[in-house]
């Protein structure tokens with residue numbers, strides 16, 4: 167193997183970066199001149215912008231997540247632009263898309279969908295891809311997140327299907343067939359104890375759910391019934407220990423608990439409510 171590859175790998179291994187080979191390959195491809203995929207075994211230094219590569223490698227050596235360095239994160243079926251102002255979309259949130267598809271089997275129907283706290287726009291965009299005739303409103307209160315979501319919507323040419331607004335749930339006065347949300351839900355304590363990567367590279371506004379992590383669910387429970395059509399569903403992501411509290415909170419909502427879904431670690435992560 168090339169000396170350049172050996173010394174770069176050594177640096178990543180010394181810093182105990184998990185999956186150093188994979189990260190090295192991603193960083194080389196991020197720094198490459200041509201469109202051809204770079205593989206470690208037949209790498210040649212002429213293929214990359216060495217300056218750009220070193221800057222990116224140093225950021226990774228300082229434990230910055232690879233997604234924030236290359237401004238790209240995969241979710242559901244697409245790559246999304248991400249930066250420090252939006253949460254990296256997570257695999258557990260894909261369960262919201264999966265549940266939506268199970269609940270609404272007619273993928274051609276003219277649904278009205280609301281995505282509360284859209285961040286990068288990952289959920290709204292993935293739902294737009296699955297429900298091609300849906301009319302989607304994606305909201306967020308972060309100016310910077312709205313810019314990122316807008317960039318992703320334009321990149322994917324979905325501006326006719328997804329409308330973005332910088333507002334919070336209390337200003338919504340339309341009714342929807344499907345409401346989805348992955349709100350901020352970390353408790354104060356979880357926020358204090360979270361990993362270096364999350365603390366330093368994910369935006370606080372996407373994580374902070376108040377003292378007990380449940381502020382957003384309380385707000386939803388008081389309002390959501392009034393913005394759901396008769397046959398509507400609500401699909402919410404929750405923290406791994408929040409199912410019992412959330413069920414209690416939603417008992418004031420006049421909605422019917424439909425089901426919960428567990429993630430791959432068998433933790434309750436998705437709650438589904440229906441109006442009927």
Ligand SMILES: C[S@@+](CC[C@H](N)C(=O)[O-])C[C@H]1O[C@@H](n2cnc3c(N)ncnc32)[C@H](O)[C@@H]1O
Pocket residue numbers: 252253254255256259282283284285286287288289305306307308311333334335348349350351371372373
């Ligand atoms: C956990 S992130 C989820 C982002 C994206 N939906 C995802 O799943 O990857 C929560 C998002 O809610 C937004 N947010 C925080 N408070 C809000 C509020 N009061 N109203 C609307 N959005 C809010 C944050 O800016 C952040 O983008």
